[in-house]
Amino acid sequence: MWQDLYKAAFYHLLKLGVPQADAEDIAQEALLSTYLNLDGIQEGKLKAYVLTAARNKYTDYLRKTKKDVTVSIINVFPQSTFSEFQQIENKEVIKKAVNRLTLNEQKLFYLKFILEMSNEEISSYLKTNSNTVKTMVWRLRKKLKEYLKEEEKS
Incomplete structure (x- = not known):
């Protein structure tokens, strides 16, 4: 029984994108x-x-x-928004912007842009409405856009 529960927890963590060694420890x-x-x-x-x-x-x-998340900016923003940020090549700027987000926003960022989950999958995972997730993602993009603009100016 405990081995089955361990396997379930381990694979659940891998599905969340946890590295294998960390998933073993956390499970x-x-x-x-x-x-x-x-x-x-x-x-x-x-x-x-x-x-x-x-x-x-x-x-x-x-x-x-407080691991840094390195993400390609291409995956974060749609093409129209991406063109505004093509000049940003420094990954540190992106890391700083992501690290300024709250923990819940970082979790949403991870689910949406790292794991590339759909809004429906995220809503099921977070046990909320898909329209709520859509709004949260929109606000997250807006906030990241503002943070990136601030980082670019400084």
Whole structure:
């Protein structure tokens, strides 16, 4: 049973884009957390608890390590917007802009532009309406655009 739960957590983390070595560690931490809280978990909800614990442990890991995300600006903006930013070649500018985002915005950025998930997939993952995700992505693009303009000026 525990091996199946470990595999489920491990593959869930890989699906989220976690590197393999980190996914192994985080999956183990999620199982340990599950084992320690076994009395408080409802019957039949064990797998869901493990997957949620794995996702939360990954969020904690990101918060602690504050890894820089290097992304091609081409994937972030549509072509019309991209033409405005063709002069920006320095990846550090992009990293700084992404690092200025809140943790939730960084998570959305990761899901949309790194994992290239559709709005429907993101809405299912975040348990929200797809129109809400569409609005959140629009606001995220707008905020990144402003940050990149500020970085370009300085």
